Amino acid sequence: MNFFSSKFKLGILGGGQLGKMLLYNTRKFDIHTKVLDASNEAPCKIACDEFQLGDLMDFDAVYNFGKQVDVLTFEIENVNTNALEALEKEGVKVYPSSKTLRTIQNKATQKLFYKDHNIPTADFTRFAYTSEIKEAIHNGGLQLPFVWKSAQFGYDGNGVKVVRTIEDLEGLPNVECIAEDMIPFKNELAVIVARNVDGDIKTYPVVEMEFHPEANQVEYVICPARIDDAVAKKAREVALNVSKAFNHVGLLAVEMFQTKNDEILVNEVAPRPHNSGHQTIEASYTSQFEQHLRAILNLPLGQTDSKVGGIMVNLVGAEGHTGNVVYENIAKIMKLEGVTPHIYGKKQTRPFRKMGHVTIVNKDINEARRVAEQVKKTIKVMSK
Amino acid sequence: MNFFSSKFKLGILGGGQLGKMLLYNTRKFDIHTKVLDASNEAPCKIACDEFQLGDLMDFDAVYNFGKQVDVLTFEIENVNTNALEALEKEGVKVYPSSKTLRTIQNKATQKLFYKDHNIPTADFTRFAYTSEIKEAIHNGGLQLPFVWKSAQFGYDGNGVKVVRTIEDLEGLPNVECIAEDMIPFKNELAVIVARNVDGDIKTYPVVEMEFHPEANQVEYVICPARIDDAVAKKAREVALNVSKAFNHVGLLAVEMFQTKNDEILVNEVAPRPHNSGHQTIEASYTSQFEQHLRAILNLPLGQTDSKVGGIMVNLVGAEGHTGNVVYENIAKIMKLEGVTPHIYGKKQTRPFRKMGHVTIVNKDINEARRVAEQVKKTIKVMSK
Numbered sequence: 231m232n233f234f235s236s237k238f239k240l241g242i243l244g245g246g247q248l249g250k251m252l253l254y255n256t257r258k259f260d261i262h263t264k265v266l267d268a269s270n271e272a273p274c275k276i277a278c279d280e281f282q283l284g285d286l287m288d289f290d291a292v293y294n295f296g297k298q299v300d301v302l303t304f305e306i307e308n309v310n311t312n313a314l315e316a317l318e319k320e321g322v323k324v325y326p327s328s329k330t331l332r333t334i335q336n337k338a339t340q341k342l343f344y345k346d347h348n349i350p351t352a353d354f355t356r357f358a359y360t361s362e363i364k365e366a367i368h369n370g371g372l373q374l375p376f377v378w379k380s381a382q383f384g385y386d387g388n389g390v391k392v393v394r395t396i397e398d399l400e401g402l403p404n405v406e407c408i409a410e411d412m413i414p415f416k417n418e419l420a421v422i423v424a425r426n427v428d429g430d431i432k433t434y435p436v437v438e439m440e441f442h443p444e445a446n447q448v449e450y451v452i453c454p455a456r457i458d459d460a461v462a463k464k465a466r467e468v469a470l471n472v473s474k475a476f477n478h479v480g481l482l483a484v485e486m487f488q489t490k491n492d493e494i495l496v497n498e499v500a501p502r503p504h505n506s507g508h509q510t511i512e513a514s515y516t517s518q519f520e521q522h523l524r525a526i527l528n529l530p531l532g533q534t535d536s537k538v539g540g541i542m543v544n545l546v547g548a549e550g551h552t553g554n555v556v557y558e559n560i561a562k563i564m565k566l567e568g569v570t571p572h573i574y575g576k577k578q579t580r581p582f583r584k585m586g587h588v589t590i591v592n593k594d595i596n597e598a599r600r601v602a603e604q605v606k607k608t609i610k611v612m613s614k
Numbered sequence: 615m616n617f618f619s620s621k622f623k624l625g626i627l628g629g630g631q632l633g634k635m636l637l638y639n640t641r642k643f644d645i646h647t648k649v650l651d652a653s654n655e656a657p658c659k660i661a662c663d664e665f666q667l668g669d670l671m672d673f674d675a676v677y678n679f680g681k682q683v684d685v686l687t688f689e690i691e692n693v694n695t696n697a698l699e700a701l702e703k704e705g706v707k708v709y710p711s712s713k714t715l716r717t718i719q720n721k722a723t724q725k726l727f728y729k730d731h732n733i734p735t736a737d738f739t740r741f742a743y744t745s746e747i748k749e750a751i752h753n754g755g756l757q758l759p760f761v762w763k764s765a766q767f768g769y770d771g772n773g774v775k776v777v778r779t780i781e782d783l784e785g786l787p788n789v790e791c792i793a794e795d796m797i798p799f800k801n802e803l804a805v806i807v808a809r810n811v812d813g814d815i816k817t818y819p820v821v822e823m824e825f826h827p828e829a830n831q832v833e834y835v836i837c838p839a840r841i842d843d844a845v846a847k848k849a850r851e852v853a854l855n856v857s858k859a860f861n862h863v864g865l866l867a868v869e870m871f872q873t874k875n876d877e878i879l880v881n882e883v884a885p886r887p888h889n890s891g892h893q894t895i896e897a898s899y900t901s902q903f904e905q906h907l908r909a910i911l912n913l914p915l916g917q918t919d920s921k922v923g924g925i926m927v928n929l930v931g932a933e934g935h936t937g938n939v940v941y942e943n944i945a946k947i948m949k950l951e952g953v954t955p956h957i958y959g960k961k962q963t964r965p966f967r968k969m970g971h972v973t974i975v976n977k978d979i980n981e982a983r984r985v986a987e988q989v990k991k992t993i994k995v996m997s998k
Contacts, residue, residue: 250641253661254638254641257634257638257660257661257959258954258955258956258957259955259957260957260958260959260970276641276660276661276662276663277637277641277660277661278660279660515952515975520954524948529945529948530945530948530949532948532954533951533952537921537922537975538921561913561914564908564913564914564916565914567917568899568917570642570904570916571642571643572642573642573643573644574644575641575644586644591899591921
């Protein structure tokens with residue numbers, strides 16, 4: 231297949247920010263793209279070659295869209311996997327596969343997958359309904375505290391709650407869920423793995439994530455993680471094993487805990503370009519977006535090492551501000567060394583809404599971390 | 615002015631490859647763009663927010679377009695400067711200015727400008743018509759050999775000819791021109807200068823250019839140039855002086871000769887992102903395209919130093935091939951270390967037509983140079 235021909239079409243399910251960053255690279259390679267998204271305001275609407283409106287969870291919308299392309303990928307997990315499977319059967323190349331995505335879409339299934347493949351992960355119990363949890367506690371089958379996670383469609387803090395007392399269960403939706411052991415961890419780490427159709431595989435350096443204590447959103451992503459080489463090596467090995475177990479094609483972002491005893495436990499994965507890889511745009515030889523394309527088009531994978539140290543700061547809406555967004559002090563942060571803002575172009579801000587990210591690069595990662603804190607203190611996402 | 619607001623509009627005259635690479639950065643900063651180009655197939659047609667068809671040399675087309683934007687820039691020199699001047703008088707911010715562009719558009723005027731500002735450049739004589747040259751030679755007013763250059767609209771080898779004998783003058787258009795001393799040079803160098811509205815100014819490292827001996831097109835751009843520090847320092851100083859003389863805003867690519875005696879002579883300039891700066895995308899802290907935006911929007915300039923060494927190889931159509939393009943061995947070069955192809959998406963190739971470029975980065979510039987040669991030997995731009 232010749233991707234650099236006008237007959238070839240790459241389909242992308244989802245027209246959000248990740249898709250937009252993917253499109254910089256399809257354009258660089260002059261690959262014809264077709265995007266499906268439910269919103270006429272989707273960031274990918276400009277920059278793709280063809281845009282189609284449609285619901286990603288709707289079988290017909292996804293199936294009919296997929297029939298028009300040669301390779302199909304997605305920038306968001308919430309897509310109709312039955313349609314993907316039907317397309318695969320009819321010869322459309324879907325990467326990552328419907329099977330990988332189906333396993334990942336359900337957190338209970340994902341956790342069982344780890345158990346089945348001897349991948350280290352926190353212990354857990356699956357429940358068909360949240361209402362069954364109380365009984366399990368009463369019976370002594372489940373100990374407090376634990377982390378409640380809805381099995382379906384959790385994203386960035388939704389669908390996850392720390393349960394310390396029976397009362398904490400109040401108000402949770404009565405859905406399929408898991409109760410997971412709380413892990414006393416030193417660090418949250420992530421490794422992005424790239425695997426192409428031929429099975430060539432590479433890992434990016436381990437990154438370290440610092441979360442905002444209240445919003446449960448990543449505040450800094452630090453590459454490379456400031457951890458021992460032995461721990462980093464172990465984390466990359468675990469990530470490789472996860473990737474091989476899935477037999478996946480494309481990118482797989484593997485989020486992990488480094489426990490107090492320096493064990494590595496897999497938390498969850500995302501089969502796409504990921505928040506923990508945004509700094510690769512400026513810091514790595516190959517950005518995660520270019521790498522995803524290389525992988526799904528079965529091109530040789532690019533180098534995953536870093537030119538310089540990189541830190542990613544999420545730009546989220548300030549508390550107390552809802553309405554038309556204004557970025558205060560953006561020129562000030564652009565004066566600092568190695569700073570690149572990425573503005574997602576959402577018109578409305580609200581507290582903790584993800585509005586963009588800022589990358590800080592430096593040969594010295596500690597200096598980058600210092601600048602990152604200054605960035606965080608200086609720029610404000612306000613409403614006007 | 616708030617560039618990060620939906621009311622602000624940036625106008626770009628010209629919708630070609632340089633504009634396309636500029637648009638990666640307007641999108642990164644979420645800046646609303648409007649592009650004017652004469653072709654419905656212009657690469658910028660997708661990715662800009664608004665596209666308008668129109669002739670860049672037509673007063674009304676440029677003027678009416680310019681009235682709709684806040685800041686106006688161009689990615690090509692061949693635009694109607696009278697329209698730019700009229701827009702400036704009515705308060706549209708035009709960067710670089712009509713005055714700078716007018717001086718640059720005419721090579722005789724440009725050369726006179728250097729003389730007037732004590733900027734070192736090869737000696738030359740201006741002629742109103744090529745037909746006057748023969749007489750000047752006969753009178754002893756002009757010595758052979760020399761370089762004939764048409765004053766208007768020379769580009770990439772058109773409008774330039776080495777004249778060694780009277781016969782070499784045959785077939786040249788009878789237009790305004792200059793006859794320039796042939797400079798025995800060691801190297802052709804270039805320095806990109808960025809200057810924002812406030813007058814903050816920065817230079818990129820000196821790059822070294824290797825030309826294809828027949829096609830008179832740049833074959834490799836090497837950053838940093840493999841020259842003495844003293845020569846590099848002098849080249850950056852000369853480039854700064856050129857920029858200050860023009861009082862320009864935006865990017866100014868200054869092409870220079872390093873003579874046998876290590877003098878620096880200015881050859882010509884381009885007031886826009888330039889072929890000699892493409893490697894900045896992968897190699898520099900700030901790409902030339904982001905820098906151009908920072909400059910014309912009066913934002914702080916970004917760092918101009920390099921993360922790694924970078925080499926740019928032009929991808930031109932192979933001899934003997936005209937027709938629908940096919941890129942042979944593109945996957946092979948993507949296997950090499952630090953290689954990024956940029957495919958411009960032109961459907962038709964012909965000998966020496968510029969179809970794209972490839973960047974090679976490496977911490978060791980000599981290793982990058984080795985890979986660059988391999989890239990050059992491996993990839994072929996053929997017709998099918």
